[in-house]
Amino acid sequence: MLAASLPLVGQAxxxxxxxxxxxxxxxxxxxxxxxxTDEAIGLNEASNTVxxxxxxxxxxxxxxxxxxxxESLPGFNVQTDGALGLYEFGNSVTVRAFNxxxxxxxxxxxxMGRSDAFGGSPIFRYVDNENLGSVVASPGAGDVSLPxxxxxGPIVSYNSVDPEEDPGGMISYTMGDDNLERSFIKLxxxxxxxxxxxxxxxKTDSDLWRGPGSIDREHIEGKIKYEFDEDTFIxxxxxxxxxxxYDSPSGPESVFEDDYYYGYSPIIPxxxxxxxxxxVYDYNGDGVADDDDFTPLYTGGTCTxxxxxxxxxxxxxxxxxxxxxxxxxxxxxxxxAYQEDKDGFGVSPDSYSNTLGRYLGQAAVGLDxxxxxxxxxxxxxxxxxxxxxxxxxxxxxxxxxxEFGGWYEDEDYNRTQARLNKTNGSAxxxxxxxxxxxxxxxxxxxxxxxxxxxxxxxxxxxxxLNVEIGVKSLSVDYSLEGYRDYNDYYRVAEDxxxxxxxxxxxxxxxxxxxxxxxxxxxxxxxxADQIFASYSQNYALPRGTDDIxxxxxxxxxxxxxxxxxxxxxxxxxxxxxxNRAGFYGSxxxxxxxxxxxxxxxxxINPATGQPEAYYINAGETEAYGxxxxxxxxxxxxxxxxxxxxxxxxxxxxxxxxxxxGSAGSVLADSPEWLFTGGVTVEPTEWAVANLSAKxxxxxYADYTESYEMEDYTVFSAYLDLxxxxxFGIPENLSLRFNLDNVFDEEVPTAFVYAGSAYxxxxxxRTFQMTLTARF
Numbered sequence: 161m162l163a164a165s166l167p168l169v170g171q172a173x174x175x176x177x178x179x180x181x182x183x184x185x186x187x188x189x190x191x192x193x194x195x196x197t198d199e200a201i202g203l204n205e206a207s208n209t210v211x212x213x214x215x216x217x218x219x220x221x222x223x224x225x226x227x228x229x230x231e232s233l234p235g236f237n238v239q240t241d242g243a244l245g246l247y248e249f250g251n252s253v254t255v256r257a258f259n260x261x262x263x264x265x266x267x268x269x270x271x272m273g274r275s276d277a278f279g280g281s282p283i284f285r286y287v288d289n290e291n292l293g294s295v296v297a298s299p300g301a302g303d304v305s306l307p308x309x310x311x312x313g314p315i316v317s318y319n320s321v322d323p324e325e326d327p328g329g330m331i332s333y334t335m336g337d338d339n340l341e342r343s344f345i346k347l348x349x350x351x352x353x354x355x356x357x358x359x360x361x362x363k364t365d366s367d368l369w370r371g372p373g374s375i376d377r378e379h380i381e382g383k384i385k386y387e388f389d390e391d392t393f394i395x396x397x398x399x400x401x402x403x404x405x406y407d408s409p410s411g412p413e414s415v416f417e418d419d420y421y422y423g424y425s426p427i428i429p430x431x432x433x434x435x436x437x438x439x440v441y442d443y444n445g446d447g448v449a450d451d452d453d454f455t456p457l458y459t460g461g462t463c464t465x466x467x468x469x470x471x472x473x474x475x476x477x478x479x480x481x482x483x484x485x486x487x488x489x490x491x492x493x494x495x496x497a498y499q500e501d502k503d504g505f506g507v508s509p510d511s512y513s514n515t516l517g518r519y520l521g522q523a524a525v526g527l528d529x530x531x532x533x534x535x536x537x538x539x540x541x542x543x544x545x546x547x548x549x550x551x552x553x554x555x556x557x558x559x560x561x562x563e564f565g566g567w568y569e570d571e572d573y574n575r576t577q578a579r580l581n582k583t584n585g586s587a588x589x590x591x592x593x594x595x596x597x598x599x600x601x602x603x604x605x606x607x608x609x610x611x612x613x614x615x616x617x618x619x620x621x622x623x624x625l626n627v628e629i630g631v632k633s634l635s636v637d638y639s640l641e642g643y644r645d646y647n648d649y650y651r652v653a654e655d656x657x658x659x660x661x662x663x664x665x666x667x668x669x670x671x672x673x674x675x676x677x678x679x680x681x682x683x684x685x686x687x688a689d690q691i692f693a694s695y696s697q698n699y700a701l702p703r704g705t706d707d708i709x710x711x712x713x714x715x716x717x718x719x720x721x722x723x724x725x726x727x728x729x730x731x732x733x734x735x736x737x738x739n740r741a742g743f744y745g746s747x748x749x750x751x752x753x754x755x756x757x758x759x760x761x762x763x764i765n766p767a768t769g770q771p772e773a774y775y776i777n778a779g780e781t782e783a784y785g786x787x788x789x790x791x792x793x794x795x796x797x798x799x800x801x802x803x804x805x806x807x808x809x810x811x812x813x814x815x816x817x818x819x820x821g822s823a824g825s826v827l828a829d830s831p832e833w834l835f836t837g838g839v840t841v842e843p844t845e846w847a848v849a850n851l852s853a854k855x856x857x858x859x860y861a862d863y864t865e866s867y868e869m870e871d872y873t874v875f876s877a878y879l880d881l882x883x884x885x886x887f888g889i890p891e892n893l894s895l896r897f898n899l900d901n902v903f904d905e906e907v908p909t910a911f912v913y914a915g916s917a918y919x920x921x922x923x924x925r926t927f928q929m930t931l932t933a934r935f
Contacts, residue, residue, distance in 0.1 A: 212294065232852075239910060239911040279706065285476050288362050298314060312727055346358060375406075392486065409424060424465050463534075503542075512585070534584070575603060579597045608637040632676050662712065752783045757777070758777055761773070863915060
């Protein structure tokens, strides 16, 4: 959990009246861990817009995930695995009616595409919190100019800092529980006649908090900026993320009640899992490779639970080029070009008995497969490229700010799955790369996306009222080519005989919506209070598109399956902001409706024993509620203590019956009540201390409200020492202590795979210490 809910330094603001020739000064909330008001509560925004700002990010535990940064914001229900949230298959985010795959993410103007761990571009692979200036979120109605084919309303923008004006840098080193070690180094060139740059590298190594295995992350970021003049610049950005980790299992609640630290096995049974006889394929020498050649003694249980057979590797690089200039007075042009290269693979084992059934079918129709030797090496390879351009104009004329532009992106993603033999058929054997026991997938999917927008912001009533009117269009041409799943390789007839598969297929659909309006307004009641309101329509590519189109139950030419419809939403909100001496905050009411909402169900994959998602059209759903947030600094404590908090009520309900769900039921993994809050103490210039709490209300694991998950509260704390002092310690040194889950709360059902009763537990109390030097 982040250290405080709404932390940058607030500043005294002055208003000058020329008529009275007097200066009126209003002092607002101040503190080293307090957000600037305009960012924290979205000053002058037509929709509820909230932010995590730089000082809060620098108070967070070293190496924290980019998703975990969101959990302090109102409305965001963030569940991650581990104190840092780095395990990629242990992430869950819901906000209002939306989940992680229905939220749009943008990094320095670059749309991040899908958030899928397989083949997607999840934001946590592309950021280190030391390089971020802010994380700005619109939970319900993001700006029409922001590019995304995933967003049904929410947009989260991650904005990295520019190079510093002066040469320098920083070095930090973190140590903590689970053998955590993390180093971060950043070098700044300073500004040389308009040229400036920085480069940083972080390296994170840690054991998993339960079960054997580790996490290894190397992350490099760089930025080069050249300013031609105060209105024209060009920036080049580079991010490379090299990630390796071991899996950890989910399970029913009873598993973690019996063994809270349940994980995969660190060893293989001493008796061995298999007993292959001499030979290569023809083990018994009778000239026929068949089941008589192989005597598996034990191929289930811990033989397929060996941790070395369950790994994930990702290697991702993002290049970006930003350009901005004033063409004439009042007319600005902005453009961002980018390319992302993705590569990686994952491994999970398969038992002899499960593999044998697939092998027999594929061998019977003549595929080049080899009799399974025992426990199989389950290889899933992923890769692809995204290339795109975002460009737009801003034109100030009279009392109008007119914005218009577009976005184009071309993406290809390939995925293969196969089961390979290992020497001696043992889970710790070497992979035999030319012995495939069976094939599952080998396809490439393509997305060609285009978005256009125009927006007019009209200032009225001497700038006290600003009205926004905008519209965008979105078109995504989607296709998938290749072997989708088992039935494209072989089929089983009703009488049990094997038939050739459908072969490689070509499926797809064009998704488009040409009129998606957004209307909003902000009105200044006085110099301290604003009211705002907005309405937007949104349209998105169906979540889980690859999983849906890779269903191989029919021949796509002769009997095509109906393509899923694009998801649609309508978002309404109204609210108020205030910025007063000693207090600032915001309140918003929201109402959202969905059409063609896709929800994820789960089945247990017999090969891995873990949930595997599939998607169901749940029809219409609706959500309504409120979000409150604020910071209070009472005079009583002489400005040394301030309190922050946010409270969310969110009721999300299905309006239609669907397979596995019923009308009137609350959607899975959607708590009605969320609260985060904390107290920060700054007794001196060299010390800041914080204690914060996060409450997650009761949720349901399924779509019929039959499996209720308990509510829980988890506390976090930090102490930051550094700055001006009387002890002679250099002011450029700081020491930070972070403690997650202060009271060591145990919650077996902290994370749920929606639509199933498989969970991940809350990580235990975790301590870390970070020493930082700036120069």
